Amino acid sequence: MHHGGRPTPALLRLRRTVVGLVIVALLVALFCGIQLSRSVPPLDVANVLPAHLVASGNPPGLPLPAQGSADVEVEGLGQIGALRANEALPLASVTKLMTALVVLKDHPLSPGQQGPAITVTPADAAAYSADLAQQDSVAAVAAGESLTELQALEALLVPSADNVAVILADWDAGSVPAFVSKMNSEAQQLGLSTTHYADPAGLDPQSAGSAADMVRLATYVMAQPVLREIVAMPQVTLPVAGTVYNYDYALGHDGIIGIKTGSTPQAGGNFVFAAQRTVDGRNLTVLGAVLNQGGQQPLTSALDEAERLSVAAFSSVSQVTVLPKGTKVLTLDAPWGKQAVAVTTQAVSTLGIPGEAASDRVDLSPGISHLPSAKTGEQLGTVLVSFPGGTAKVPVVASGSVPPASASYRLGRI
Secondary structure, X not given: OOOOOOOOHXXXXXXXXXXXXXXXXXXXXXXXXXXXXXXXXXXXXEEOOOOEEEOOOOOOOOOOOOOOEEEEEEOOOEXXXXXXXXXXXXXXXXXXXXXXXXXXXXOOOOOOOOOOEEEOOHHXXXXXXXXXXXXXXXXXXXXXXXXXXXXXXXXXXXXXXXXXXXXXXXXXXXXXXXXXXXXXXXXXXXXXXXXXXXXXXXOOOOOEEOHHHHHHHHHHXXXXXXXXXXXXXXXXXXXXXXEEEOOOOOOOOOOEEEEEEEEEOOOEEEEEEEEEEEEOOEEEEEEEEEXXXXXXXXXXXXXXXXXXXXXXXXXXXXXXXXXOOOOEEEEEEOOOOOEEEEEEOXXXXXXXXXXXXXXXXXXXXXXXXXXXXXXXOOEEEEEEEEEOOXXXXXXXXXXXXXXXXXXXXXXXXX
């Protein structure tokens, strides 16, 4: 029997093996602890919603004129059709819309007010006789006659009196050139980029502008309650001229409530118009401009074209879906191989124009960039949709779940 002394080789080997196993076990435990305690990469959240959306339905086909230019929009909803809308053309008496705006800006009136008196001079009376001899559009005046500002504006816009345009220009600015300078300054301020005025009446073909500019101008005219009332008048009674009539015989047809006609040999027939109608319980206004129409009676052509466009414009407005319910907005990708998507919880529908453009912005909920997992139904953000008729916010939720990283992934990653 052996007592004491050196361990046998077998015992030494056993000891070394046990120590090695313990070390390996400790290292494995340490590795597992480190791997399991390491933070997991967040989900990769990607926005897959296009930045631009299109309202459902086929874009309307308006019966645009065969010649000249045109622009039509539904107020608050946007443009609905156009033909060479940015081409500058002679405006004829449509020029008087700017004349009226400048006068009203310098001498404001509220509905029911008459405004200051304007005395007709002998020169004004002589100019009327000369204009009448040239078969211009005029309203009879007499030296010493007193017109209120409101009556002068009525004479300007209802019977389209060229002579009263000059009377107003002299009264407002002291001279026609000074007034025309004001007209062009106002055109710049209102963003009428293709419009230039050479006179207050529109007899000069150098007074020119585009259909798009005239629609823009119409919005400012119709925003003035006094002018809105005047352009809707089929007739008006003046001190010397008596009862005079509006050249806009489309008034009252197909919802048309104004605004201004114009016609000269150079300009052809022009009509800037507004029409109102209720569609799906909402009161809508169509604004349009038809310029440079021809035919045997150019002005009649312009009025007829405007009526057709007005009817078609209202018919083109309907309930549209800008963003369908269930639209995929986000993708959620986990490094451990799990995926899900996030979708809209409701549709964005509105009264609008089929095919019109809308834009969107996706706002992620706080902390999404560090999201370790996702649950079905969890709100991950919102979509802000901007369309011509307004804006809407829609929640975005996960349509499926992405479970937390598994232990096998945590242990196996490098």
